[in-house]
Amino acid sequence: MAIPLVNLQRNYQKYESDYSRLLLETASSCQFIMGNALKQFEADFAEYLGVKHVLGVGSGTDALTLLLKAHGVAGKTVLTQNNTFIATALAIGNAGGKIALCDVDEQTYQIDADSYTGPTPDVVMPVHLYGYPYDTEKIKAKFGNDIVIIEDACQAHGSILNGSRCGSLGLGAGFSFYPGKNLGAFGDGGAVATNDDNLAEEIMALRNWGGRIKYVHDREGGNSRLDTLQAAILGFKLSHLDAWNQLRNERAEQYRQLLGDCQTIILPPETPANSLQNCHLFVIRLKEHDRDQVLKQLNEQGIGAGIHYPVPIHLQKVYQNMEFAKQSFPVSTTIAGQIISLPMFPEMAASETATVAETLLAILNS
Ligand SMILES: Cc1ncc(COP(=O)(O)O)c(C=O)c1O
Known part of the structure; x- marks a missing residue:
């Protein structure tokens, strides 16, 4: 019998009746965009992570891009690691930032800030690669306590470092809900997590064409919201994570x-x-x-x-x-x-x- 890298069928079959019920219930509300299930999931995931805000967006790539954009990295240097999924680097470029790379630790495969010899970056974006909880204090030890850290937590749903959830360790974090992730949707999806009110406010606008009030657009944004249907599924899956x-x-x-x-x-x-x-x-x-x-x-x-x-x-x-x-x-x-x-x-x-x-x-x- 073949053994795949990941088998999504087994999970689906085990919980099929829950998934069907949730999908139908949520669809029947017809709140397809920014519906109650999304608000509930954002609140639940924020509580789980121990952060003030979670905002559902279209993908993990969007989560990282919007975080970097909202922080304002245009023209600034963002340091990340050389062994990651391409989306980590693409997000920096998408947000107008300059990519700087550094090597990784031979034992943990996580970012090795000490190997970086360039000028101090404006932001460091470590990846909790494979779900290993990378210790962000190492970045502070290298660049000082004021260095801005944005976590690529796209593989780290539920991981904990010294009692705190990955995704709560820096200024903000991006999560992916790609179906194969530990917390996976029925399609693309992602979320930003942050304790910073201003950053959250900015991302709420950026994911919604640059404004929170209908037909009022005060900055250039896009369309990147997590579907209500996906949020309903993710809320259920979060309780099993x-x-x-x-x-x-x-x-x-x-x-x-x-x-x-x-x-x-x-x-x-x-x-x-x-x-x-x-x-x-x-x-x-x-x-x-x-x-x-x-x-x-x-x-x-x-x-x-x-x-x-x-x-x-x-x-x-x-x-x-x-x-x-x-x-x-x-x-x-x-x-x-x-x-x-x-x-x-x-x-x-x-x-x-x-x-x-x-x-x-x-x-x-x-
Ligand atoms: C480390 C890492 N960063 C970013 C992403 C991008 O997430 P998404 O596929 O949801 O855009 C992924 C997952 O695909 C990832 O594993």
Whole structure:
């Protein structure tokens, strides 16, 4: 039996009657835009994160773009990491900012601000990559307490750093509700989280054609609201998020037990003390094998392993004329050629995790 990287069908089938009821109830209200289910979800997610404001928007990319725009990064430098999904970097450019990149820590794969040698950036945007709770204090230690931090929390729903939820650690955070995320919608969706009243006010205008009052537009905005139908589904899923993250962590622990003795596999970093990783992705590293061959063999044997991400940002074609494309980022570049993401989703059976581990070990030992 094939084991995909992520299986959304199982979740859908298990909760189908709840989803059907919610969709029909919400649709019958005909409040398709900015309806009550959206307001309720924004309030619930804000409470869950421990922030004052959550604002639903069209996608994670929009959440980051609107945050940066609202803060006013036009012409300013925003530092992020070289090993992330392309949307992190695109959001900076979309908001008119200048992208600066830095390498990542070899143990945690998270941003390594100490490796950055350029002028102090105006904003730093770390990514809690794979759901690992990155410690934003490290950025303050490097650039000072006043440095503006905007979290890319698109993979970090439910993760906790030292008792605080990821998404509540900086000036603002962007979340994605892409269907495969730990909190995933039935389509695209995203949210901004912030404690800052002015920033929230600005984003409410920017997501609504530049004004909060109908036909009054005081700045250039766009159209990026989270659909009421999506919010109804997300509200339901939010009440299960911690339990689903716990199931992911059980599978992660099983992978650790089964693969821990293999000398050529580097397991993901352990979660820091007083913290929680949501295990969005379980990413191992192979230093002594041909990663692409191993991945090919896994895929041929029905294991839906993947790579997050195969091409670092500075090597993406879109950025080939940028200054940073000429820099070298040795850690992120090396890691990109060695990592494999193993199947991971809450409904994954223990027997499936065992099959993935067995298949992988057989390939590595062959
Ligand atoms: C780290 C990261 N940033 C940004 C995004 C963009 O989110 P979206 O696909 O909702 O636009 C994603 C997810 O796709 C992501 O994983």
